[in-house]
Amino acid sequence: PISAGSVTSNVATFTIDGKTDILYAPLFNAGRYTDITSTPAMTFKHALAQLEVVCKAEENVSPDVMAKVWGKITKIEIATKETAKYKYSDQSFEFTTTESGGSNKLPLLGNDYKTAFAADGIEIPASTNTTVNAAGMFAPDNAANSTAPIKLAITTQVGSENAVTTEVTVQLTDGGSSSTSKGFERGKKHTATLTFKSSTKEIS
Numbered sequence: 001p002i003s004a005g006s007v008t009s010n011v012a013t014f015t016i017d018g019k020t021d022i023l024y025a026p027l028f029n030a031g032r033y034t035d036i037t038s039t040p041a042m043t044f045k046h047a048l049a050q051l052e053v054v055c056k057a058e059e060n061v062s063p064d065v066m067a068k069v070w071g072k073i074t075k076i077e078i079a080t081k082e083t084a085k086y087k088y089s090d091q092s093f094e095f096t097t098t099e100s101g102g103s104n105k106l107p108l109l110g111n112d113y114k115t116a117f118a119a120d121g122i123e124i125p126a127s128t129n130t131t132v133n134a135a136g137m138f139a140p141d142n143a144a145n146s147t148a149p150i151k152l153a154i155t156t157q158v159g160s161e162n163a164v165t166t167e168v169t170v171q172l173t174d175g176g177s178s179s180t181s182k183g184f185e186r187g188k189k190h191t192a193t194l195t196f197k198s199s200t201k202e203i204s
Contacts, residue, residue, distance in 0.1 A: 010088040016095075018106055018136035019113050022047040022084060027091060046187040047084060047093050049140035053108060053152070054193045055122075056129040061198045063123065069198045071158030072121030073133070077105040079151040081139040095139035105153055108134035121157065124196050132191075140186035147171075147181040154194065154203060168194065168203045 006013050014022055023044045053076055057066045081095040082104045097104045110117055111132040122133060141148055149171040157163040170192045173179040184190060195204050 012086040012088070014084040014086070016048065016080070016082050016084055016106065016137075016139055018109050018138060021137050022086075024086060024091070024093075027088060047086070047140075048137040049184045049186050050137050050189040051078065051108070051135060051150070051184075052111070052132040052189065052191045053134040054130060054191060055125055055133045056193065056195055057124045057127050058195055058197045059127045061127070063126070065198050066124040066196065068158070069201055070124050070156045070196055071161070072123055072156065073154060074121040074157050074163060075117060075153075075155040076108045076134045077153040077155075078108060078136070078138055079103040079153070080106055082106060084139060093142070095142060103151075106136070106138060108136045111135050113137070127195075138184075141183040143183070146183035148183055150184050150190075150192070152192065152194075166203050170194075 014020075016022075024047055025042045025044045055073060057063070080103055081097040083096045083098075085094045085096065086092075087094070108117060109115060111134065113135050117134055125131070125133065149169045152168045152170060153165050154168060155163050155165045172182045172184060172190050172192070174182050182190075197204065
């Protein structure tokens with residue numbers, strides 16, 4: 001954990017970097033120096049949402065074919081907001097961005113949540129892959145009961161050719177048999193599985 005970047009007019013401002021979680025708890029007034037008559041419950045909560053991305057090739061396609069079509073994955077980004085503001089007055093969070101489009105692209109990290117995504121890129125894993133390839137902690141969807149999808153940008157490069165970025169919209173679900181749509185909720189871990197297709201060069 002780290003302290004807030006700045007506190008002005010009882011508002012703490014944090015810069016979201018994908019690897020730093022933000023924990024908060026209810027405020028308590030210490031009052032005066034007397035015997036404690038009750039035990040306050042300091043229950044900490046997570047302000048951000050956790051995202052893990054699993055990449056894999058479509059079924060029955062060889063690694064050589066995937067390498068020729070896609071090359072390597074060099075970067076995965078999420079469309080999000082990069083600033084969190086915590087208001088002490090009502091203990092609420094507001095997430096903002098300086099980008100005119102309403103969101104900023106922040107890069108996901110390696111699966112340890114600390115190191116940068118592989119500098120040399122990674123090859124498209126086999127269709128049986130279940131290992132997390134990229135991860136991070138980002139601003140949640142602050143709207144109540146939202147089921148809005150998240151938007152990812154995957155950059156790939158074949159050899160020395162120009163890098164190509166593919167935009168992907170991912171609808172998160174509860175993982176149950178009914179696949180009920182869910183939003184990018186704070187305090188929860190979400191997994192997005194991306195399947196790379198060879199014939200149409202699409203990601204689903």
